[in-house]
Amino acid sequence: MTFHPSFTRSGLRFVSRDSVGRRASLHQFTITEHFRTFRALVTMKVVVVGGGVVGLSSALCVKERCPQAELTVVAAEFTPNTTGDGAAGIIQPQLWDVTQEELTWLQWTFDHLSRLYKTEFSSQIGLFCQSGYNVFDREVPDPPWKDIVHGFRHLTGEEAKxxxxxxYGWFTTTLMLECRSYLPWLTQRLKEKGVKFEQRKIASLSEVCSDYDVVINCCGLSARTLLNDQGVKPGRGQIVRVHAPWIKHFLLTHNLSTTYYNSPYIIPG
Structure with a gap:
């Protein structure tokens, strides 16, 4: 049985596929509900495919709610060699093309990170608040997530100059989560809970299905080849890290004559 995760207030919600490599019915339920049925009977063998932020977060959620599960994370690469290790980690989705389900996920993510922000290890995991600007070459509608972040407002004329x-532009305060700190923290917590890590590249989920009761798919960009998901496409950009302590705010520029998120940006961190 294969699961594809998303976050909910009660933990992770999974879509399960009863078979791999052919059309099958899908079922939605929380991993907690699934494990509650079996936990008193057997020790489930669970594998998470993918070692990025989604994979490790999913693994920790499963292990905390189902401590009897025998859990393994399989990935071609682990931190510090994942895509996430190079991400700035600013909590901001797409500007407008956001579904209601995605807004719900964003709210839960923001709430979860806000709770972590108040803990003693927030600095250890690279979590902090950051204010800044989104600027545009023309007037645009407000984003659907404006009430989730803090202090959303439009720029004044003087600011725009x-x-x-x-x-035109907005000023907001959001959260930053630097994966180069967060991923090692997740890894350490998982190891302390007895989770196994296996570094290898797989060509098909069928390679692990026979060895585990549950497969949780968090393969990210590899879904294009691993699952033949042609809708998954990588993005390319160049990041230069400089010492500029006088920069206090993030700046995301948007030239809408090309596409948004296709212009230079500055993110302190």
Missing amino acids: KFPGYS
Whole structure:
């Protein structure tokens, strides 16, 4: 049985596929509900495919709620060699094309990270608040997530003048989560709970299905080849890290004549 995770208030919600490699019915339920049925009877063998932030977060959620499960994480790469290790980690989704389900996920993510922000290890995991600007070359509608982040407002005329070539914008405060700190923290917590890590590249989920009762798919970009998901496409960009302590705010520029998120940005961290 294969699961594809998303977060809910009660933990992770999974879509399960009863078979791999052919059409099958899908069922939605929380991993807690699934394990509650079997926990008193057997020790489930669970594998998470993928060692990025989604894979490790899913693994920790499963292990905390189902401590009897025998859990393994299988991935071609682990931190510090994942895609997430290079991410700035700013909590902001797409500007407008956001579904209601995605907004719900964002709210739960923001609430979860806000709780972590108040703990003594927030600095250890690279979690902090950051204010900044989204600027545009024309007037645009407000984003659907404006009430989730803190202090959303439009730029004043004087503020807009500070950004030549951009006439409109927003100012917000959001959370930053740097994966180069968060992933090692997740890894350590999982190891302390007895989770096994196996570094190898698999060509098909069928390679692990025979060895485990439950397969949780968190393969990210590899879904294009591993699951033949042609809708998954990588993005490319260049990141330069510089020492600039006078930069206090993030700045995301949007040239809508090309596409958004296709212009330079600055993110302190």
